[in-house]
Amino acid sequence: MSKGHLVVPKGADSEALPLSVLILNRGDGPRLLITAGCHGNELEGPIVARRLLDWLPQAQECGTVIIAPALNPPALEASSRNSPVDGLNLNRVFPGRADGSLSERIADAVSRVLLPMADTVFDLHGFGPGWECAPASTTHPIADADLMRKTLRMAEAFKLPVTLVWEGPDTGGMFDTLAQSQGKVFVCAELGSGTIGADALMIAETGVRNALIALGIVKGRAQHPAFRQQKSSLTLETRLSDWLNSPAHGIFEPRCSVLDKVKQGDLIGILHPWDLWLSNPVDIRARTTSIVCGVRSGGPVEINKEVALVARLLNT
């Protein structure tokens, strides 16, 4: 086991920035990169990555595991999605630039030094505060059918409550797109939402351990972690059109829970005017038969902002 730092060179906007990296080498076998802390308000990943240190060095049978638990230290210290240094979303600037701003230099260092060391990448995220979601291993759709199949199989090996193929906006600069363009299997684990409790961390850690078992890096038997008393996993897909948005600025009241099955017309939530009494609330209803994948926490919401994401069983 070697602990060290990947040093992101200094630039116009910051001093040199050391990123913690741990390398566990047990000879031939899979080469896995685990990254976390890309977004500074998603702490599930860094904590779960840290927990691997308690047992993986003893349990590892073969291969190489590289763990970078805190890709974006300034954003983590600020608890912000984007970097407080340059305002950028680290997951929109890959492959980065060696002479760019700090986020671009982090992406460049990760792309040039860490990514070539691995065949498979687990990038640990959370849906962030303000949402109720089921722990999920996710991928965007991939044009290469063979890589899509391998990626989906890897994602399902986490045995989290949801395996999700979701259509993302075509924003560019994402870490997964870069890794996939190099033929690598990339799973983005969305490990939680809202409060980060001991139960959620246990589910997330079990998911990563299941995936390590599937890769053959550790021995053992994969287990479905219990989520709301259910020990099962659904493979779902969403399109961009599966987002439900707020019809007005006001207070959102959720009326459904994650993994609820809904049919056309079922109540997803209610949008209340600010005064709560004098004007009428607006019902937000399901457009088709679907499964609730995520729902916004009750609270203030702007007009046209996402309040729920519904999904369908993936036809494989």
Added chain:
Amino acid sequence: MSKGHLVVPKGADSEALPLSVLILNRGDGPRLLITAGCHGNELEGPIVARRLLDWLPQAQECGTVIIAPALNPPALEASSRNSPVDGLNLNRVFPGRADGSLSERIADAVSRVLLPMADTVFDLHGFGPGWECAPASTTHPIADADLMRKTLRMAEAFKLPVTLVWEGPDTGGMFDTLAQSQGKVFVCAELGSGTIGADALMIAETGVRNALIALGIVKGRAQHPAFRQQKSSLTLETRLSDWLNSPAHGIFEPRCSVLDKVKQGDLIGILHPWDLWLSNPVDIRARTTSIVCGVRSGGPVEINKEVALVARLLNT
């Protein structure tokens, strides 16, 4: 049923501010004031107060219920605990001042107009984001033994998972202290924490309905709402010394859950250094046999900040 506004007069820092008020009058009987939205980042209360409108007008048997669902509109719109107008915590400025800043003028209007209309007050709060807590009806200890007994009986009537007598810091200016000084029964319901989901709202609404049944305002049978598959209620007490604090600035990892029973030395959480690898984490352990009442969400924490609150069964 009459809907209207309590107008907080204009002052140096804002225009006149209308507060929504609903009055349900069904003759003689208890006179109950339900307030919510004192802190703008605790939306459980306003949403639950709004939901009463769906059934209470039909179900009310007697008495008067006055509902003010959004006491602090500027803080609600800003999702902030304190008012963005004057920076004050509304629940630290009671009884307020007619010629003060906006928070003081809100407190003054509530104290002079709404509070005299009621014998009993339910003030609906949440623990706020960043914590995992059990839904609880709470009171601070009250010197007047008879009022303490009546208040505890009222709090227990909510049948929420926890009824809590907690020692607060002696900060002054709190709404409960003012109401109690006038001999009124005042229950502060701490309805949730973190994500506000449909399940949490259902628990909270059931608690308020149970209390309305106990007052005789509505008929029906009180029900223990299910919280993590348990349908039961614990009456607990905490002292100021029951808070566990962070030993350093870093990343907090919760290792216990709400309602866990712990004994001396059991692991409550771990405080990690920012780099997550190079220096050693610090264990945070229970000091005595106790029950976990609240635990901070995993994430960044300053030194000496609260990370958990433990409690003991109340000896009544």
